[in-house]
Amino acid sequence: MTTPQQDPSVALSEEDRETAVQRLQTAYAEERIPHEEMNERLDQVLTARTRGELATAMASLPEASPEPTSTIAAAGGRIRRRGAWRVPRHLKVASAFGRVHLDLSRAVIEHPVVDIELAVGTGRAKITVPRDATVDVEGVSTGWKDLRYQPPRRSRPSGPKIRISGSMGFGRLKIRHARR
Structure with a gap:
């Protein structure tokens, strides 16, 4: 079959x-x-x-x-990426206790599709994506709090596709589009 x-x-x-x-x-x-x-x-x-x-x-x-997977991990504390950082095709973010903030709004995104896999235990995660990006959150499972994501009203899907998967334990995942 x-x-x-x-x-x-x-x-x-x-x-x-x-x-x-x-x-x-x-x-x-x-x-x-x-x-x-x-x-x-x-x-x-x-x-x-x-x-x-x-x-x-x-x-x-x-x-x-196969493209390598880049991993950002921390047992406790903060994971923060912002500014002009290079986003890999596959990014795995693991945090047992702490906050995660990924700002892709000014990042260098060279791939049409970026996969972000979350493994967050306790703590919250915030992901800011470019204005023209499309976001797929079908692969995310949340344990305690619901996912917060509001697609833009006027979507211009000319940017990269950001696929977010993985799990959030006790914390909230908030995804938003950059304002500029």
Whole structure:
């Protein structure tokens, strides 16, 4: 039985297409494929409509190496990131006791999708995202207090997609969009 992720007749998402383009660019930069082949495959990827067509374009291409997960951890105290810091593709934040404040509003975000995994025991967490970001909080479980997140009324989803997952024990997770 094939899952929706494996079904070749399923329509492509923009994230699937962007991932394929990045794999092609990486293979070309590492001199694994010649320029002409990269152009041919890139044309196939950009015109593909289903996952089956994309798989054909990506056949025999080396698998993408898994991106490393950066971890910020503290047993107690505060975890704070703000200003012009570089946000990794996968970020894990672990805090047993204390506060977490991640401000992504002025951060350098190089990826179209950023995954943030929370493991917060006792304490609260606050995440400020860019104005034009879209936020997915489907993967977050809260133990004691509910999640506070209000999507903007006038959304301009031109920015990165921030996917937040993980768990909050005894504390509240508050997510807000930057004002400027």
